[in-house]
Amino acid sequence: MFSNEIIASFNELETSLYNYIIQYSDKVAYMRIRELANETHISTASILRFCRKLNCEGFSEFKVKLKMHVEENKKTIIKSxxxxxxxxxxxxxxxxxxxxxxxxxxxxxxxxxxxxxxxxxxxxxxxxxxxxxxxxxxxxxxxxxxxxxxxxxxxxxxxxxxxxxxxxxxxxxxxxxxxxxxxxxxxxxxxxxxxxxxxxxxxxxxxxxxxxxxxxxxxxxxxxxxxxxxxxxxxxxxxxx
Missing domain, CATH: 3.40.50.10490 (Glucose-6-phosphate isomerase like protein; domain 1)
Incomplete structure (x- = not known):
């Protein structure tokens, strides 16, 4: 979801948003866009531009992809x-x-x-x-x-x-x-x-x-x-x- 090329293209504001999402991905996956804007002090317009950089039509599609990303990266339970x-x-x-x-x-x-x-x-x-x-x-x-x-x-x-x-x-x-x-x-x-x-x-x-x-x-x-x-x-x- 977050390829090296995409991360490299982030500006300072987008990098700050990216770091917050990575740290609180389980929480962000169920937030509304206004809630995320309040938490990160970033405008909804900037969040939507961030979503488009990730090839998402809007915040709803971004959350769906984020949920899938979180699911894929859950820690594997290693057998004894x-x-x-x-x-x-x-x-x-x-x-x-x-x-x-x-x-x-x-x-x-x-x-x-x-x-x-x-x-x-x-x-x-x-x-x-x-x-x-x-x-x-x-x-x-x-x-x-x-x-x-x-x-x-x-x-x-x-x-x-x-x-x-x-x-x-x-x-x-x-x-x-x-x-x-x-x-x-x-x-x-x-x-x-x-x-x-x-x-x-x-x-x-x-x-x-x-x-x-x-x-x-x-x-x-x-x-x-x-x-x-x-x-x-x-x-x-x-x-x-």
């Missing part, structure tokens, strides 16, 4: 960590995830090279996964850059493990598609088995937890991903023994 873990155990561990973990471990045991990819929090876990696999005897690499030169020997008989909550990250899809075309088998760990990344994978392990967002950040729990990665690594270790 116990709730997220219980949800994962109830939804996922009662299914066939253990079979998929064993299937993935057999896949990886036969591969000569293991490559992890992911972006954001998934990238951090991909790096952790590569380190954890290597610690248990299956040397693995985390590659962040899709243009990173990979020697043809590394692409032969390789497994790529892709991590993504949504399974739709454009960067990861592009990187994965490139590796798949170069002959790498794909294992993905996503929150949605119907996602693009899941569909182009040779094996997908979904974990089904409710996605959570705080403002614009995806804060969906990553506990299931850690569980799956460590379970696969331990299974590989057992197979190698």
């Amino acid at each position: 960590s116990q709730h997220s873990v219980v949800e994962f155990f109830e939804r996922t561990l009662k299914g066939d995830i253990e079979e998929k973990i064993k299937h993935a471990a057999h896949f990886i045991t036969k591969a000569d090279h293991v490559i992890f990819i992911g972006i954001g929090s998934s990238g951090i876990l991909a790096e952790y996964g590569a380190r954890y696999f290597s610690s248990l005897g299956k040397f693995s690499l985390y590659i962040k850059d899709p243009h990173f030169p990979i020697h043809s020997k590394l692409r032969n008989n390789s497994i790529t493990i892709a991590l993504s909550v949504s399974g739709e990250n454009h960067f990861t899809v592009t990187h994965l598609n490139q590796l798949k075309q170069e002959g790498s088998k794909i294992i993905s760990i996503t929150n949605n088995k119907l996602s693009t990344i899941a569909k182009i994978s040779d094996l997908n392990i979904p974990y089904y937890v409710t996605e959570e967002f705080y403002e614009e950040a995806n804060i969906t729990t990553q506990v299931p991903v850690v569980y799956i990665l460590e379970s696969i690594a331990r299974e590989i270790h057992q197979l190698n023994q």
Whole structure:
């Protein structure tokens, strides 16, 4: 509603009005124009000019948009960590995830090279996964850059493990598609088995937890991903023994 360009165009009076509206948005959304004028000591004519700058025909339309803006920006109630873990155990561990973990471990045991990819929090876990696999005897690499030169020997008989909550990250899809075309088998760990990344994978392990967002950040729990990665690594270790 209040873009950077619009805020930059405000004069001193309009900036003062903007600051009042932001501070008391819940209250302003139900005021009459005369009440707002009295509270801010700004004329109704100036308030109407302010509304027109926000592409509103009048004060009534401005209040409707303000109510929507307030609703969109209400603080998200973040679930407890116990709730997220219980949800994962109830939804996922009662299914066939253990079979998929064993299937993935057999896949990886036969591969000569293991490559992890992911972006954001998934990238951090991909790096952790590569380190954890290597610690248990299956040397693995985390590659962040899709243009990173990979020697043809590394692409032969390789497994790529892709991590993504949504399974739709454009960067990861592009990187994965490139590796798949170069002959790498794909294992993905996503929150949605119907996602693009899941569909182009040779094996997908979904974990089904409710996605959570705080403002614009995806804060969906990553506990299931850690569980799956460590379970696969331990299974590989057992197979190698």
